[in-house]
Amino acid sequence: xxxxxxxxxxxxxLDLVEVAPGANPPVCRIMDYGKFKFDAAQRAKxxxxxxxxxxxxxxxxxxxxxxxxxxxxxxQVAKFLEEGHKVKITIMFRGREVFHPELGxxxxxxxxxxxxxxxxxxxxPRLDGRNxxxxxxxxxxxxQSAASRDPxxxxxxxxxxxxxxxxSTPSADAAPPAGTGSTTGTAEPAATAAPPxxxxxxxxxxxxxxxxxxxxxxxxxxxxxxx
Numbered sequence: 001x002x003x004x005x006x007x008x009x010x011x012x013x014l015d016l017v018e019v020a021p022g023a024n025p026p027v028c029r030i031m032d033y034g035k036f037k038f039d040a041a042q043r044a045k046x047x048x049x050x051x052x053x054x055x056x057x058x059x060x061x062x063x064x065x066x067x068x069x070x071x072x073x074x075x076q077v078a079k080f081l082e083e084g085h086k087v088k089i090t091i092m093f094r095g096r097e098v099f100h101p102e103l104g105x106x107x108x109x110x111x112x113x114x115x116x117x118x119x120x121x122x123x124x125p126r127l128d129g130r131n132x133x134x135x136x137x138x139x140x141x142x143x144q145s146a147a148s149r150d151p152x153x154x155x156x157x158x159x160x161x162x163x164x165x166x167x168s169t170p171s172a173d174a175a176p177p178a179g180t181g182s183t184t185g186t187a188e189p190a191a192t193a194a195p196p197x198x199x200x201x202x203x204x205x206x207x208x209x210x211x212x213x214x215x216x217x218x219x220x221x222x223x224x225x226x227x
Contacts, residue, residue: 005030056135058088061111063103070107074114081119081138091132104132112136 009016020027091104119136
């Protein structure tokens with residue numbers, strides 16, 4: 001069998017590749033091995049390109065930080081979480097500030113409250129020398145649940161189709177328009193208006209005077225021979 005397979009592969013200018021060497025008999029495949037290796041390398045390269053490299057970012061705060069700086073740094077933390085990175089929050093103490101860790105804990109709690117739905121704390125705040133550290137990780141479940149609760153989200157990222165307008169459907173109680181032959185329910189058909197010609201008698205021509213009511217027409221006058 002093997003010599004025959006080799007002969008067929010050489011006739012087709014292809015390679016004979018052993019696929020399952022442990023099988024009895026071994027399974028081989030006739031293919032272009034160079035093209036197979038090239039396609040496999042391209043697929044591996046594409047998968048590496050699409051892979052998300054998760055890193056740990058760090059953002060440093062001070063116990064007496066101002067509101068403007070706090071908002072700026074917190075927006076950057078939210079951006080890191082949106083990109084899928086973990087964020088290490090560090091509160092730096094100076095001098096006698098280290099004896100008041102509750103100030104740093106208050107700032108970390110404030111950050112965690114603002115990041116609710118975007119990130120979750122992986123560890124409780126802890127003292128590390130003269131610093132207090134907390135690590136936030138992206139909360140994927142919260143994002144998915146928020147997307148499912150969104151009324152404009154229907155599962156595939158597109159907005160739901162709007163319902164057809166109900167104004168186009170005539171109401172059952174509405175009377176049909178005049179002149180139509182069909183009626184709805186017990187509504188009576190609309191009376192047809194008389195044409196203007198039948199409403200008033202035709203006027204006499206201007207050159208022929210109207211005949212008085214008492215005159216006798218020539219057809220009714222007696223003839224001379226009668227009587």
